[in-house]
Amino acid sequence: MSTVVLDKGVISQFISLTKPRVVSLVVFCAVIGMFLATPGVPPGDVVVFATLGIGLTAGSAAAINCLIEQRIDALMTRTRRRPLPSGALTSMQTVTFAFIVGGVGLFLLHRFVNPLTMWLTFATFVGYAVIYTVWLKPNTPQNIVIGGASGAMPPVLGWAAVTAQVPVEALLLFLIIFVWTPPHFWSLALYRTQDYARAGLPMLPVTHGAEYTRKTILRYTLALFVVSLLPCAVGMSGPLYAAAAVVLSGGFVLRAWRMLRHYSDALARSTFKYSIWYLAALFFALLVDHYLV
Numbered sequence: 001m002s003t004v005v006l007d008k009g010v011i012s013q014f015i016s017l018t019k020p021r022v023v024s025l026v027v028f029c030a031v032i033g034m035f036l037a038t039p040g041v042p043p044g045d046v047v048v049f050a051t052l053g054i055g056l057t058a059g060s061a062a063a064i065n066c067l068i069e070q071r072i073d074a075l076m077t078r079t080r081r082r083p084l085p086s087g088a089l090t091s092m093q094t095v096t097f098a099f100i101v102g103g104v105g106l107f108l109l110h111r112f113v114n115p116l117t118m119w120l121t122f123a124t125f126v127g128y129a130v131i132y133t134v135w136l137k138p139n140t141p142q143n144i145v146i147g148g149a150s151g152a153m154p155p156v157l158g159w160a161a162v163t164a165q166v167p168v169e170a171l172l173l174f175l176i177i178f179v180w181t182p183p184h185f186w187s188l189a190l191y192r193t194q195d196y197a198r199a200g201l202p203m204l205p206v207t208h209g210a211e212y213t214r215k216t217i218l219r220y221t222l223a224l225f226v227v228s229l230l231p232c233a234v235g236m237s238g239p240l241y242a243a244a245a246v247v248l249s250g251g252f253v254l255r256a257w258r259m260l261r262h263y264s265d266a267l268a269r270s271t272f273k274y275s276i277w278y279l280a281a282l283f284f285a286l287l288v289d290h291y292l293v
Contacts, residue, residue: 013083014097017066018059025276026058026154027051032283033158033173036236036290042162046113050161053109054154057121060102064129067094069137076195109161117161124153138200141207148181155283169236173283179227180279183220183256186213187272191265214263217271218256225249228282237289244285248278 031051034042066073066084074085083089102125109118132147140146155173160166189196189203190213196203205213228245231237255271 010089013088014093017063017083017089017094017097018101019062019066020059022062023055023058025280026151027055028280029154029173029177029283030054030158030161032287033155033170034162035158035287036155036169036173037159037162046161049108049112050117050158053105053107053113053118054121054157054161056101056105056108057125058105058154060098060105061125061129063094063098063101065133067091067098068129068133072199072201075199076192078192078195113161114164116164116166117157120153120160120166121157124150124157127153139202141202141204143202144182144185144204148178151181152177168234169231172230172234172236175227175230176224176282177279179220179224180275183217183224183252184272184275184279186217187259187268187275189213190259190263190268191272210263211260214256214260218253218260221249221253221256225253231286237286240292241285241289244289245282248282248285252278 031047034047034050066082069079070082070084070091073079073082079085084091084094106118106122109121127150128147132143132150136143136147152174155177156166156170159170159173186204189205190210193203193205193210197206204216208216225246228249229242232242232245252271252275255267255274259267259271
């Protein structure tokens, strides 16, 4: 009985390496891209294998991120319980796990989807696990801005999986997530500033101060308001999505304005949580508009 419990515990540690909540948002955005790529329903086998391949590769990238940042994670309150800093898993176990999971994911994409999606997914893996984690995050306060390109790729990957192309519509979805990423992460950084400072990471609140960060968040949410309406401008969506985009983006701007005028950690935490809900709701509205309007 004890062996079974131990095995389940080890499995849960490996799963936590993949950052399931982050990967679930990645997969959700990729699936939205798949369904938006066609006027009908995309082929079921493509959806299944693309979802598995993108999800597994994203989980592998997250595991590599945990491996490289284990020293930093040990210094931060919100990450010190992760498998590597807590000692639940070793570096070798993590490398082996990431290699197997990522390899399987890329194989599925190449064999059952198409080579373009596999290569784009591999490039996204390198962008996050290597360029962002190794170079950008520890060296520049613009790490989230530049590194956001990798995080914005999921709908492009989904679109490419169905059509083997990357048209302007897919790039608009990329742009929405790209502009969304800085205010999303900087809201978190505002109430975790001491954690980032202790770890020696040059996040914007650490290098430029809280007020500058709050002003920059407001600018990005205003830009996001405009960018979120671009699908309407190119005929990709209709009035239902437009109404949702105005309401959702307006809510984001309002929260950014409140943080600037009357900051509190509770408000920053609430804004961070709203940003996650915002992206999911915005893309869901785009999907509903695509099929019902």
